[in-house]
Amino acid sequence: MKKLNVMIVDDSALFRKFLSDAVEKTGIAEVQSAVANGNECLSILKQNTPDVVLLDINMPGMNGLDVLRSIKENYENTKVIMISSADNSDNVLTVTALEIGAIDFISKPKGNDWQRNMLSISSYLKVLFNYIIINKYYRRSSKETAATAAKSKVERESPTTPKQSNIEKETESAPTTPNIERQAARFKTDLVLIASSTGGPKALYDVCSKLPADLGVPVLIVQHMPADFTKIFANSLNNISKLEVSEAKDGDIPKAGHIYIAKGGKHMIVTKSSSNTMTIKLEDGPTVNGVRPAADILFASVADEFPNLSMLAVVLTGMGKDGTEGIRKLKEKTKCYVITQSEKTCAVYGMPKSVYEANLSDEVLDIQDIAGGIVRRVKNK
Structure with missing residues (x-):
């Protein structure tokens, strides 16, 4: 299966390296690019759109919320996961990001145990990435889904027994x-x-x-x-x-x-x-x-x-x-x-x-x- 392409946006070079290692460790995604600010992120998006952006909330210049709004407006198929501070000092901004459309967030790790922190974040990212892969490769296109939905709006015969529709059944790995x-x-x-x-x-x-x-x-x-x-x-x-x-x-x-x-x-x-x-x-x-x-x-x-x-x-x-x-x-x-x-x-x-x-x-x-x-x-x- 093709791996997800991921962009990392964070003003800390050390944390960009940490996240790059965590993403690669999932085994199902690879880092397409890692940049230090929102302007670089949006510039690269015009040339090469990733599947996922890991986006820091607090950055100099264009902040994470402004970048997120631009991504949601112009690149609707790109999923955004926010990066919040380790001390949760930006909780309000994180909640705002979730309301705008970020699918989730990860907190910067506390403590100095690099490997343990990386395993924890990598494991969580792997769960999220798996769902994104299912959505990306096994979902029907919006047009196809809409057409199917129009054909398959059916009434069931009872509250517990569905009436059989004429929809073509999906494969087990790709239910609709x-x-x-x-x-x-x-x-x-x-x-x-x-x-x-x-x-x-x-x-x-x-x-x-x-x-x-x-x-x-x-x-x-x-x-x-x-x-x-x-x-x-x-x-x-x-x-x-x-x-x-x-x-x-x-x-x-x-x-x-x-x-x-x-x-x-x-x-x-x-x-x-x-x-x-x-x-x-x-x-x-x-x-x-x-x-x-x-x-x-x-x-x-x-x-x-x-x-x-x-x-x-x-x-x-x-x-x-x-x-x-x-x-x-x-x-x-x-x-x-x-x-x-x-x-x-x-x-x-x-x-x-x-x-x-x-x-x-x-x-x-x-x-x-x-x-x-x-x-x-x-x-x-």
Whole structure:
């Protein structure tokens, strides 16, 4: 398989060497160029466009955010991974970069153990690169995907059994997701649950900015993000949302018209008080699916504590399969309708794919249509 071409943009020659070694060590990517500033980066992009850019946030002259905006505007197929400072002093800028469209970020390593730090970063980059390779070589072109989607928008015969469509089946290594909607019973939605990971901040920015002030139900969101970032992210969403957005706190009672972002480094669950009131609890505990907070933990707690409520679960872009088992439990114990983000609009088609392939998705929507899908289900239209 052809290796990914990677460009490194960082003003430190030492760190450019470190990242070059880490990229080469993945075995599935090679460094096409390594430059010291944003102007050099954009100049090279005009001649030779890489698959991935590793981009420092803080650089002299043109900063990383300006470079990122230019890349997203002019080179839409190039994926950008931001490089943040070791002390997390640029958290706000990192969150902004994720909202603009960087698919993820890596922090500059702490300590002097060069080899250990390189192995850690190389291992993480390899996971990201693998997903990028899948997207690059196994996804259909946008035109082909759109044509297929138009042919394959089908209704399923029941909430659990899909009707066979006339779409040509993909190979096992290159599955596609037709845009489908199940023929599901209408019911009043009491709570909206959203899970997202890699590429999620930009997707959530799109969804939350479009939700109306009169949505009328609480929204609980698990976005895989470190502890120092979730409050910044919640505040940023609050600035563009018609609903109130905050980082969830232990003891919060979910209110209609309020969005709660799970705190990084803690599992968010809901419990039932003596008066049957839903209450948010934040818990330590082992990672689940390699993450904390985990959507599976939240979804399972909702199913266990509030089986009489009706849910809308939404799974957005992200690596891995977090959310699948939690949705399975929601389907078993509650009335639950599930929307998954379409493959063609995901930065990383992992979590939605897992839910879809488990036959748990009721509807597949492009990211720009998901807010409308949420409103339609909540308003029971």
